Amino acid sequence: MLKYLGLDRPFLLLAKKLLFSVVRTHVMSDGLQSLGLSPDKPVVYVLQRRFLSNILVLDKEVSAAGLASPLAELTHQGVRESRAFFFTTRAERWFGRSSNVGYSPRLARLVQAARNRADFDVQLVPVNILWGRTPDKESSIWKLIFSESWAPRGSLLQLFTILLHGRQTLVRFGQPISLKELVTDTEDEERALRKIARVFRVHFRQQREMAIGPDLSHRRTQVEGLLETESVRAAISALAAEQGGGASAMLKAEEKARHYAWEIAADYSYPVVRVFHRFLTWVWTRLYDGVELSNFETVTGVAPDHEIVYVPCHRSHIDYLLLSYIVYQQGLMIPHIAAGANLNLPIVGGILRRGGAFFLRRSFKGNPLYGAVFNEYLHMVIARGNPIEYFVEGGRSRTGRLLQPRPGMLAMTVQSFLRDSNRPIVFIPVYIGYEKLFEGRSYVGELMGKPKQKESLFSLLMSVRELKKNFGKVHVNFGEPIKLAEVLGQSHPEWRNEPPLEESRPAWFTQGIRELGQRIADGLNSAAVANPVNLVSLALLATPRHAMDEDQLVAQLDGYRRLLSAVPYAARSQLTAMDGRAMVDHCEKLRLIQRHPHALGDVMHFYPEDAVLCSYMRNNVLHCVALPGLIACLFSRNASLSREQLANLTRTVYPFLRAELYLRWQPDELEAALDSYLAALVEMGWLSSSPGREGIFHAPNLNSDEYAQLALLGQAVxxxxxxxxxxxxxxxxxxxxxxxxxxxxxxxxxxxxxxxxxxxxxxxxxxxxxxxxxxxxxxxxxxxxxxxxxxxxxxxxxxxxxxxxxxxxxxxxxxxxxxxxxxxxxxxxxxxxxxxxxxx
Known part of the structure; x- marks a missing residue:
């Protein structure tokens, strides 16, 4: 490596100019400002691979954040260092062999100062820099050589990598670590250095795995490995015995198992992912006004030491493309996606497979060999640390409501975890909310009784026409992580001591799957985003003719915002920042509602063909207003009710509403939720309480605007x-x-x-x-x-x-x-x- 430490400023400026003519960096975090750095202690940056390009990238991002350059001199408490960074590895030769071993001399001096001086400490900030991303694949020597991988590389390979992948350079700053805390209680400097080296070795390994995934073998190797597993061999032998036994039957059974494995397995290809990324960037620009992302830090917080299972709601075929795009854009390894065999179309299936999709049939019933092959494949993917994604609803919702979680994929995931629970599994619910639905027209047809349309290459090509339309914004919100071990522990504390599962599943396993499905459904609803289209649909569909005076509609929408702001459905739920007037204007621009001019005030109403479709959008967030809607419904029929009457009536209806809409409150939480909504409705003027009679609530005057608004809220349920x-x-x-x-x-x-x-x-x-x-x-x-x-x-x-x-x-x-x-x-x-x- 070049000995850049003594280089003068003109050379560094020239090197920067040359480097950033081909390099574009993407900081995959909120940047240095979010790290909470202490102004009283200097910062020392920690890099893994010893390249001048890494230092120049680091210097650029640090300077952009307004902090002292890592190339500047560090002076603190009498300790002076010429630079404020060090590497965890030593110099690389041109072809990747380390020229020497040992610890950074600068790190050794800092450790010595921290151990010997009570007032000396620095903040160590690890910085991960990835030049292009791809897992190792035996099938492509070029990707192995020139993309970011697990293999060490020399300066020559680094040069080619910069030229080929410089525009895909990812930078992630880690949380600061106190050097003083690391070296405290160590017996000598050698042990302190080993401890620090171990800490950063683990950190950089986890960060690299998050971004490029674990090592992958060729698909053919995967397939042949599946056929050698115990469960698949047993299924092959059983099928051969059914067909009369003998060598010929065994060969036919093996060939069938091999066919199933090829039918199922993904064939991840980094070039295809890159093409997908470029193509989808263009598609989102054509289709949507933007993609709003919330709570992605949920994922980065658990990714280093958990196997991630993304479990999004399923509203559209866009869902899995959008989620993979976001995960890739945020610098993490895209998930392997469980896709229905109906999507394994000519040409399209191969492209999806190279983008990480693996295919499964809707039912394994009556085909134990297929079930054994699929189970082993899923276990292999999970055991290797690949994130995966599947839809617990099974299919796309045609009504906008969350569908009953299906136990199939959940059960297979849990079975895999029970076989090998060394790496914990965490489920991440992902709420995806659209303002207009790509498949909207076909959904309306199915709801009106038309047969479900089968996927085909022709229907895919015909859908290109939709690219001319505007579908508004998409909202993607990541829910609270659900740790599988905790769910199993709640349903069966002794699950770790249970013997391996046989074909018959014990009651505790079935109960655990049911509880997991319920938790995921609750997590999806708790991450709901109430967008303008949801709220406008909620208001207009509550009227007999799906029409309202504009000012009345604005007031109703503002009322919904006040209610959902005062009592959010859940901590992670999101609410549009638009006021009522802005929501009406937004939906009018999307051609979801139209204006009928009138001398006494304009009337807003749906286009005739859109009322049913907007019921879909309303149903996306119906659960957010179900409980206050029930209260409103009761008061629209009763002038006064006591708190006790309200509680009794709510308890009668709530189990059915909860089962239908997957409401989040447990029965013992219902009373507190009821009180919160009552207080909010009283504050809004939609209800009133008797000053002299505690616990008695009254509906507004029948002729008041407040009563009309309360009645519209009640119409939702x-x-x-x-x-x-x-x-x-x-x-x-x-x-x-x-x-x-x-x-x-x-x-x-x-x-x-x-x-x-x-x-x-x-x-x-x-x-x-x-x-x-x-x-x-x-x-x-x-x-x-x-x-x-x-x-x-x-x-x-x-x-x-x-x-x-x-x-x-x-x-x-x-x-x-x-x-x-x-x-x-x-x-x-x-x-x-x-x-x-x-x-x-």
Missing amino acids: RPALVRYFISLSVLTQQGSGVVSTDELEGLCHLLAQRLSLLREFNAPEFFDRAIFRTFITTLKQAGLAAEDEAGKLTFNGAVRSAAAESRYVLSPDVRQSVLHLTRLDRPTVEQALARLASKS
Whole structure:
């Protein structure tokens, strides 16, 4: 390496000019300002690889932050050093061999001063500089040589790396470490130096793994390794035995296993990732007004010592492209993504596979060999430290609500962890919120009864037309990390002492998977972002004709902002910074709402074809207003209620709302949440309390603006309450032990469908069968209903009591309509169910 320490300033200026003509640096953190450096102690920077280019990059970023240059002299408490940095490795020769070994002389002198002087200390700041990023791949010698990797490199290779990858130079500053604290309690200077070397060796290894991932072998090696694992060999032998045994059957079974492995395995390619990055940068610019990112420090905080599993909500095919793009942009290794086999299209499948996708079939049932190969592949990916990503909902939500978490991938991940729990696993919920949906039109068609459209290369090419449209902003918010070991410990404290899992899963394992799915769903909802489109949709869809006076709409939106600011749904939830007027203007520019000029004030309303689509956007954040919406619904039907009445009615309804919308409050947290919302509604003037009668609350005057605003808030949850009343009315009308779960679900679906035609409920999701299925399941879990030996639903008096309490929340005409529809005799019921079955 050049002995730059004695070089004069003109040479350094020339070197900088030449270097930064081809180099562009990206600081992957909030920079030096966020480190909380003490002004009383000097800073000494720690670099790993000993190159002049690294020093020049460091000097540029430090100077940009307004701090003293690492090339400047360091003077503190009588100690003087010519420079304020050192390397953890010694000089490299041209072809990567270390010319000598040992510790930095500057570090040795600083350690000696820190040990011998009580008043001497410096802040050590590790700086990781990566010139291009790629995992090691045996299939490409050029990537191995010229990209950032685990192999040592000499000055010649560094020169080629700068020329090829200089514009992809990542810089990350680590947290400052007190030298005094590191050397305290060490017996001698040699031990102190070894300790410091170990600390920074671990730090730089973790940072490198975060950015470029662990070493990867060639895909063919991966496949052949999978076929040699114990579980896959057992599955191959079992299949061969079923086919008659013998060498020929064994060869056919092995070939089938090999075919499955090739079908599943990713084939990560750094050049493809780079092309993806360039292409997606162009796509986001064409499609969106920007991508707003929140709480990414969540990921960087756990990435060094955890295996990360990203679990985003699934609203669009854009989701996995967007998340990988963000992770790459933030300087971390992109995840391996579990993609449905339906996306393994000609050409497209190969490109996705090289971008980190691995493919799985929707069901492994009846194919133990495929299940064994996939399980082993997933375990291999996790064991090697690759971050992974999958959607716990299974498929894309067609209604905007969070779907029931599916246990498949969660169970396989937990099984892998139980086999090898040395590296802890952490799940990161990722909320992705759109202002307009790329697949919006197809979703509306499916909700209206059209068959689901299959993915194809043709449909992908046709979607290019959408690039001409403006889809607003995208909001990506990273939720609270969920540590798998903690979840297992809560459901089964002795999980570490359990024997290896057999084919039959014990009750504690199933319970742990259920609890993990619930925690992830809660985490996704807790990271929700209430954007302008969500709130405008929430307000307009609450009106009969989906239209409002502009000033009234602005006031309603400002009210929602005040409520969600006063009582945020969760600590990580986000709220738009726009006021009501700005939200209306924003949605008008997106062509989501239109203005009808009028002499008495303009009227804002949806475009006729967009009302159903906007119900999707409303449902993204419906859980954020569910509890205050329930309170508002109660007061829109009752002039006064006591705190005790409110609590009793809320406790009756809450389990069903929580199951449907994945509300975050546990039953013992409900009272405190109720009090918080009551206080906020009173502060806003949407409710009032009696000065002389503590615990009594009143609705506003019927003719006031406040009452109108309260009623619109209540309308957000009223359709859900109507569905509950339909279910309870059908069940009680038919009688205990008469209908099965499937029959009740089908009847409720038909009746809700008919009621939506008669009373103009504003979305096909009102009669979604899945929602009724969730309600019936919750009835069973709450002990209000059960199945007898014949599979028929039985219930107790509590069901009739719950149905009777609908008078507190539903208007008489709605209750009468539901009761009229549910008075069906058994022949009519059987005929309706038969017609429904024939359509299915």
